Amino acid sequence: MLELKNVKVVFNEGTVNEKIALSSVNLKLEQGDFVTIIGSNGAGKSTLFNAISGAIPTVEGEIILGQQNITDLPEFKRSCVIGRLFQDPLKGTAPSMTIEENLSLASQRGKHFSLKLFSHKHKQEFKKALANLELGLEERLETKVGTLSGGQRQALTLLMATYVTPELLLLDEHTAALDPKTAEKVLEMSEKLVKEHNLTTLMITHNMEDALKYGNKTIIMKDGNIIAMVEGEERKNMSVDDLIHLYSSTTHEYTDRVLLKQ
Amino acid sequence: MSLTVILGALELGGIFAILSLGLYISYKILNLPDLTVDGSFTLGCAVGAVTTVGGYPFMGLFLAFFSGCLAGTVTAILITKFEIMPLLSGILTMTGLYTINLIVMGDLPTISLFLKETVFTPFQSLYPYGNLIFIVIILVILVFLLNTFLKTQVGLALRATGDNEDMVRASSIDADKMKLIGLAIANGCVALAGAVFSQHQTFADINSGVGMMVIGLASIIVGMSILKSDKILFQLIAVILGSVVYRGLLTVALQIGLPSSYLKLLSAVLVVIAIASTNLKRRKKRC
Structure with a gap:
């Protein structure tokens, strides 16, 4: 599905x-893999995403998505088949x-943008999709997005x-920029959508439990x-503490929580 | 104030409204300060004048629009392909256009259209309102076209590009292409204004474009503060209104006895006051 071969990114070469x-x-x-990514700041998590989405160029290596080699495609062309959400809900x-x-x-994603006049004919489909978010946005189609809250905007972006x-x-x-309750809701929505469409997904998080x-x-x-990948049975039987321990022992970064446990 | 003075102000206000509509696309919709305007306005003047001398005044309007589109395209390519910052890109195109404009005008700094047949000639039977009627017709057509265009899928993508470029790129829209389309249309309108201006004034001057960006900006600011609306159609009308009011203010100032050489300074100061006052108000609110 998605394959990265020796992908290298260098800043200020x-x-x-x-x-x-x-x-x-x-x-x-x-296909259908839902991968969570953890790592400290500067570990290259966001760079990995930027490289996959084409926001920054790669120095070496190949990125293959589906059957297509997308290494040299411009960002906007890749976004025909890649959906992206940023930390900043705006x-x-x-x-x-x-x-x-x-x-x-x-x-219109992935389609040709033509001189066809904007019409309200998809209004019902939009309303139905918005209703799934359970935020009451389906009644506010005419509202400027700028007046929505961060959580609402992130949920809309997800949609x-x-x-x-x-x-x-x-x-x-x-x-990360949402309050805990909204964050949980958006995460659950994300999982629901991912399962519904069997989407191949990569998710960066700093929350070990969510991971x-x-x-x-x-x-x-x-x-x-x-530096490490956990899957299958091993992952199923893993507790948050186990993950933190694995994280610390592989990255040699000992957190208070790990030290206290020992 | 005599009728001639009032009509003159309305006519000029209308002509500069064409220019302001162009600037509305680049400055308001695309959020790009485009200095190409000063050059493309003169380009429009030159093309409009030369074709009028040749006996094709109406053809001149279309050719001027087209040449303006080309000028905008050049600026857009500088911005997107060569990654030169927008302000500098505009200045570079504007500077280059000075030579192009001189070439178009046959190395003459001015061209007189005195006693030549212009686009206004067929409307002389309606004197003294003929000129104004023709300008209003152009504005109505232009507002209709722009309003329709901004509601198409491309128009929507264009507006989104000025609003949030990150989102646009993540939605499979070619932001570079949108900037190119926007700047081409914007400068097309500006050049069209130039062509109408030169035929209205019955002369073209190589320096007539100086300060046009500020005039357009002032019109937009004045208009938007009189008529506040989120609807595209009303914003377009506001721009026209702003241009006419702004021209009216200048006419009053001239009638009172202000030397015409002070106009550019007055325009610049007005824009500074308008932008500064909104920014200062915002800062006060934050405290």
Whole structure:
């Protein structure tokens, strides 16, 4: 499904500030895999996402999605088949346009943008989709997105990213900026949508519990490398403490919680 | 104030409204400060004048619009393909256009259209309202076209590009193409205004574009503060209204006895006051 072969990303190449953000990352995912990614700041998690989505260029390696080699495709072409959510809930929607207009754009994903006049004929479909979010947004199609709360906007972004079913969904700490209750709701919505469409998904999180609770695989990253992958039985029987222990022993970063336990 | 003065102000206000509508696309919709305007306005003047001398005044309007589109395309390519910052891209195109404009005008700094047949000639039977009627017709057509365009799928994508570029790229829309389309249409309108202006004034001047960006900006700001609306149609009308009111203010200032050479300074100061006052108000609210 998604395959990364020796993907390397270097920032400020050839200068004194040169930094290897991703060093020869290899990863192979099957259709329907839901992978959670953990790792400290600067481990290369977001860089990995940016490389996959085409926001930054790779120095070496190949990225294959489905049957297609997308390594050299521009960002906007890749986004025909890749849905993305950012940590910043304001990044995924156009604030001065209405909910309906935003959804209309999302429903055109991967299609040709023509001179066809914007019409309200998809209104019922939009309403139905919005009703699934259970936020009451279905009654507010004419509302400017800029007036919605962060949680509402992130939920709307989630809907927009999956409205036309993507081949790959990238969730970059998409609930980190929301309050705990809203965060949980958006996470549950994400899981529901992922299951519904059997989406191949990558999710970055800093929450160890979420890392285990959601998905079927967990990856630990450090210094631009994938240093561990947990899946199958091992993952099923793993407790949060086990994961923290694994994280600490592989990354050599000991947190208070781990030290206290010992 | 005599009728001639009032009509003159309305006519000029209408002509600069065409320019302001163009600037509305680049500045308001795309959120790009586009300085190409000063060059593409003169380009429109030059193309409009040369074709009028050749005996094809109406053809001149279309050619001017088209040449303006080309100028906007050049700026868009500088911004998107060569990643030069928008302000500098505009300045570069504007500077380059000075030479192009001189070439179009046959190396003459001015072209006189005195006693030549212009787009206004067929409307002279309606004197003294003929000129104004023609300008209003152009504005109505332009507002209709722009309003319709901004409601198409491409128009929607164009608005989203100015609103949130990250989102646009993540929605499989080519943001670079949208900027190109937007800047082309914007400068097309500006050049069209130039062509109408030169035929209205019956001369073209190589320096007539200086300060046009500020005039357009002032019209947008004045208009948006008079008529506040989220609807595209009303915003377009607001821009026209702003242009006419702004021209009216300048006419009054000139009638009172202000030397015409002070106009550019007055325009600049007005824009500064308008932008500063909204920004300062916002800062006060934050405290």
